[in-house]
Amino acid sequence: xxxxxxxxxxxxxxxxxxxxxxxxxxxxxxxxxxxxxxxxxxxxxxxxxxxxxxxxxxxxxxxxxxxxxxxxxxxxxxxxxxxxxxxxxxxxxxxxxxxxxxxxxxxxxxxxxxxxxxxxxxxxxxxxxxxxxxxxxxxxxxxxxxxxxxxxxxxxxxxxxxxxxxxxxxxxxxxxxxxxxxxxxxxxxxxxxxxxxxxxxxxxxxxxxxxxxxxxxxxxxxxxxxxxxxxxxxxxxxxxxxxxxxxxxxxxxxxxxxxxxxxxxxxxxxxxxxxxxxxxxxxxxxxxxxxxxxxxxxxxxxxxxxxxxxxxxxxxxxxxxxxxxxxxxxxxxxxxxxxxxxxxxxxxxxxxxxxxxxxxxxxxxxxxxxxxxxxxxxxxxxxxxxxxxxxxxxxxxxxxxxxxxxxxxxxxxxxxxxxxxxxxxxxxxxxxxxxxxxxxxxxxxxxxxxxxxxxxxxxxxxxxxxxxxxxxxxxxxxxxxxxxxxxxxxxxxxxxxxxxxxxxxxxxxxxxxxxxxxxxxxxxxxxxxxxxxxxxxxxxxxxxxxxxxxxxxxxxxxxxxxxxxxxxxxxxxxxxxxxxxxxxxxxxxxxxxxxxxxxxxxxxxxxxxxxxxxxxxxxxxxxxxxxxxxxxxxxxxxxxxxxxxxxxxxxxxxxxxxxxxxxxxxxxxxxx
Numbered sequence: 001x002x003x004x005x006x007x008x009x010x011x012x013x014x015x016x017x018x019x020x021x022x023x024x025x026x027x028x029x030x031x032x033x034x035x036x037x038x039x040x041x042x043x044x045x046x047x048x049x050x051x052x053x054x055x056x057x058x059x060x061x062x063x064x065x066x067x068x069x070x071x072x073x074x075x076x077x078x079x080x081x082x083x084x085x086x087x088x089x090x091x092x093x094x095x096x097x098x099x100x101x102x103x104x105x106x107x108x109x110x111x112x113x114x115x116x117x118x119x120x121x122x123x124x125x126x127x128x129x130x131x132x133x134x135x136x137x138x139x140x141x142x143x144x145x146x147x148x149x150x151x152x153x154x155x156x157x158x159x160x161x162x163x164x165x166x167x168x169x170x171x172x173x174x175x176x177x178x179x180x181x182x183x184x185x186x187x188x189x190x191x192x193x194x195x196x197x198x199x200x201x202x203x204x205x206x207x208x209x210x211x212x213x214x215x216x217x218x219x220x221x222x223x224x225x226x227x228x229x230x231x232x233x234x235x236x237x238x239x240x241x242x243x244x245x246x247x248x249x250x251x252x253x254x255x256x257x258x259x260x261x262x263x264x265x266x267x268x269x270x271x272x273x274x275x276x277x278x279x280x281x282x283x284x285x286x287x288x289x290x291x292x293x294x295x296x297x298x299x300x301x302x303x304x305x306x307x308x309x310x311x312x313x314x315x316x317x318x319x320x321x322x323x324x325x326x327x328x329x330x331x332x333x334x335x336x337x338x339x340x341x342x343x344x345x346x347x348x349x350x351x352x353x354x355x356x357x358x359x360x361x362x363x364x365x366x367x368x369x370x371x372x373x374x375x376x377x378x379x380x381x382x383x384x385x386x387x388x389x390x391x392x393x394x395x396x397x398x399x400x401x402x403x404x405x406x407x408x409x410x411x412x413x414x415x416x417x418x419x420x421x422x423x424x425x426x427x428x429x430x431x432x433x434x435x436x437x438x439x440x441x442x443x444x445x446x447x448x449x450x451x452x453x454x455x456x457x458x459x460x461x462x463x464x465x466x467x468x469x470x471x472x473x474x475x476x477x478x479x480x481x482x483x484x485x486x487x488x489x490x491x492x493x494x495x496x497x498x499x500x501x502x503x504x505x506x507x508x509x510x511x512x513x514x515x516x517x518x519x520x521x522x523x524x525x526x527x528x529x530x531x532x533x534x535x536x537x538x539x540x541x542x543x544x545x546x547x548x549x550x551x552x553x554x555x556x557x558x559x560x561x562x563x564x565x566x567x568x569x570x571x572x573x574x575x576x577x578x579x580x581x582x583x584x585x586x587x588x589x590x591x592x593x594x595x596x597x598x599x600x601x602x603x604x605x606x607x608x609x610x611x612x613x614x615x616x617x618x619x620x621x622x623x624x625x626x627x628x629x630x631x632x633x634x635x636x637x638x639x640x641x642x643x644x645x646x647x648x649x650x651x652x653x654x655x656x657x658x659x660x661x662x663x664x665x666x667x668x669x670x671x672x
Contacts (some may be wrong), residue, residue: 013058013517017070020051021146026051028105028164033057035285036557037186038104043138045099046071048637052144063100063124063198064090071507080365084372091604092128099137100124105147105181119145120149120175122154125575126604129164134313138172157606178611178618185262185286188568189241192257193281194219195296196233200274201597202265217298219280221264228529231302231536232256233401234280238264242597242611243567244579246500251653253497253671254566257282262314286570287489307538308496313489313545318413324349326411335487335547338411340641340667343615345406347640351397356389357639357646361435372603376632385603396636403633404654405418409551410473412486416466417522417546421538423463427456434526435542438535446535457523462515470518471511474550481553482508484517485666486524490544494536497671499651501530502546506553506584554663556655558623559585560595562631564602565649568672573647574603581613583667585653598632607649630654641667648672 008564016031023041031054042055042063053066060066063087068074076186077088088100103418103575104120115493121141123129127135138153145151145325152175155161164174200206201213201222214230221236235251235258242248251420253256259282261267270275271291279290314333326342334342335576347353359373370392374380377395379387387395421427430453462470474482484505491498503524505517534544562581566572577594587670594613609626611619619627634652642648653666 016056017060017066021054023054023103025146025149027054028103031056032105035104037184037285040102040104040105042066043072043101043141045101045105045137045403046097047099048097067100069100077277083365087550091124091126094128094130094133095670097513099129099133099140100127101137101141103141118150118152118523120152120154120180123156123160125156125599125601125608126158126606127156128606129163131167134160134164135167135172151328155608157601158621159606162621167580176609178609179241181189181610187240187241187260188282188287188645189260189566190235190239190256191282191570192234192251192255193279194234194257195279195292195298196277198236198268198273198278198280200264200268202629216301219278221261221268231533234258236261236264236280237264240594240621241597242579242613243577244561244563244651248567249497249499253495253499259287261287283417292357308493310489310493310539310543312543313414315415315418315545318415320410320412320416320469322362323407323409323411323551331489333415333547334411335414335489335545336492336614337485337487337666337668338547338549339487341409341549342408342411344637344643344664344667347397347637348401348406351394351401353397353640354393355396355639356393357637357643358635359639361646369603376602399629400633400636403629404664407551407554407663407665409549412470412473412518412548412550413547414545414547415549416469417525419466420460420462420522421517423457423466424460427453427460430456432540432545434531438448438531438541443532443535446531450526450528450531452522452524457526458516458519460519462519464481467515470514472549474511474514479510482514482517483551484508484514484521485549485551487547487549488523488525488545489547490525490530490534490539492668495506496533496539498530498533499671501533503527518548518550522546551665554655554657557658557660558582558619559655560653561585562634562652562654564634564652565670565672566599574601575599576602576634576649577610578627578631579613580616580619580627585655598627600628602635613656626656627660633662637667642669 032041033631035304042057043061044067055066055116068079090096090100101121101123107115107117107118109115121138124658134153152173152339154175154177155164164172170533196217196219199218207222207486216233218232218233219234222227222233222242223239225235225247231254234256235247238261240260248258257280273291275288277292277295279292281288310558311332318333319580323341324345326339327346328339328343330342331339356373359369363369371386374387374392379395434449434453437449484503486504488502503521505520508514508517525544548622558580560578562576562578564576566575567577577599579597581593581595596613597610599608599610607624612618638650639646641650649670651662651668651670654662654664656662
């Protein structure tokens with residue numbers, strides 16, 4: 001039995017492209033493919049010939065190839081040799097001959113609950129059609145499609161939204177992307193495939209009662225999975241979450257499928273899926289649950305035998321240092337987060353790092369994307385030819401340094417935590433018991449031992465020499481609000497993200513609260529969840545330490561998270577994904593609100609709104625333009641922080657101050 005949620009495209013064997021005919025619904029179905037669960041059809045309007053081409057989707061996956069070879073008589077070699085110029089002639093030339101678009105078929109319910117079928121017309125995301133051209137495109141297509149089907153124009157990017165603002169909706173009916181897709185029933189979050197036993201929980205209490213029984217062969221389904229979910233075979237959510245939720249970051253790092261399926265409870269009841277063995281698949285255009293008749297012969301996944309080894313931490317006495325004095329090589333003394341922030345200071349202050357490597361990588365048939373980067377940096381207007389490599393690197397460094405800043409603050413080394421733990425015989429005894437339980441794999445007593453240790457850490461006095469070093473960094477007379485963040489050596493590792501595992505404290509006032517917050521961060525290294533996750537992958541407690549970052553709190557008008565990739569389309573090298581909400585980024589990171597979600601194209605430029613989340617209104621055009629700069633900055637920083645593989649994306653936590661300045665408060669690898 002198969003519960004097929006979305007289906008992929010069929011594969012017709014012949015070319016059935018039609019030129020000049022009106023489009024009926026049967027013809028649409030003959031030519032269309034399926035993308036994201038909706039039938040779609042590529043169209044090309046030839047203004048010079050006053051006709052249009054309805055492309056057979058299976059035969060012609062790319063508009064540009066069709067125009068070049070079938071209309072203009074070019075061969076693909078000639079097209080590839082000058083692809084960017086050809087693209088400009090069909091996507092950005094205001095007087096272009098060809099208009100390229102996609103028609104997709106959708107259904108919803110009218111005000112009386114009756115099903116309504118309608119067509120949506122849109123261009124590609126990089127298209128810069130002005131308002132008059134968009135209106136002409138809609139009118140041309142409207143005159144040639146079945147008059148019984150409403151035709152709505154969907155702006156493909158923010159530029160088109162702004163261009164259409166001056167045109168009445170009566171003359172050009174439209175629908176925005178977040179309106180069309182924001183409430184869809186099924187949404188892929190992390191691609192993958194798993195075979196396992198479906199465990200469906202209607203409430204958090206049901207989940208809590210069974211959490212101790214969950215293992216690597218289970219696929220956990222519930223309204224919204226908790227951040228402390230154990231490592232399992234797959235996730236299913238019945239309520240909306242975002243691709244940057246903690247649980248989806250875990251799914252990405254663990255390489256397991258994750259999706260939103262709002263009608264899952266109905267499918268579970270109809271097909272008896274709760275407790276059944278299923279094959280679960282998540283792709284960009286397909287989410288499927290196939291019930292298996294018999295329990296399969298499943299083997300423990302590779303990660304179950306995975307063993308991660310840490311570089312030995314350096315525990316000799318090290319000073320409390322200002323963040324700007326750290327470099328990435330200091331992670332073995334101060335932790336990964338602190339070292340990365342120190343490296344960010346260096347990049348911004350020195351302006352010597354090469355931030356162009358991502359754009360220098362070949363993207364066939366292009367040798368590189370240097371020309372696109374020059375356009376994004378505004379160099380094209382000042383050069384008759386292509387800028388030199390040194391000019392491009394200098395412009396990139398200047399752009400990043402002028403767009404963002406790094407937070408000020410200090411980092412506490414591992415040595416301070418070591419001195420604190422060594423100061424108490426009771427703490428040492430408790431740590432010894434925990435180590436023994438881990439060696440014996442006595443998982444039934446881990447939680448109680450961890451909770452006892454955490455309580456002891458929070459209650460144990462901090463030795464005077466340690467207190468003095470911390471207090472000297474932030475004097476007792478200072479009543480400024482502080483933020484205290486974790487910085488461990490057991491996070492942001494290949495195969496072990498630890499996103500959301502360790503504590504940060506964002507409301508700290510005065511010296512007394514500061515010491516309490518530092519102890520809370522230290523204690524989070526021994527939480528039941530963190531100990532279990534590290535134990536699962538063989539990270540030794542002996543090698544695990546916690547540094548601490550202390551920063552002055554900066555009020556934020558907007559905050560969120562940026563990842564320099566498209567989480568649901570891994571092959572997409574153009575777009576970065578950004579989410580945000582009013583105020584500090586913590587509520588986005590913690591998942592306490594549904595943030596606004598955007599995609600920004602860092603190659604051709606432009607952006608589009610994915611969802612408005614818990615907020616009714618989108619951001620202003622000026623703010624969205626600033627977010628485009630932030631997105632390009634993230635992409636440029638990727639070249640430095642992922643120098644060993646410039647396609648490896650970053651996860652950046654950011655905020656916008658009340659003055660409109662961007663500050664990056666955390667930078668780390670994004671788990672793929």
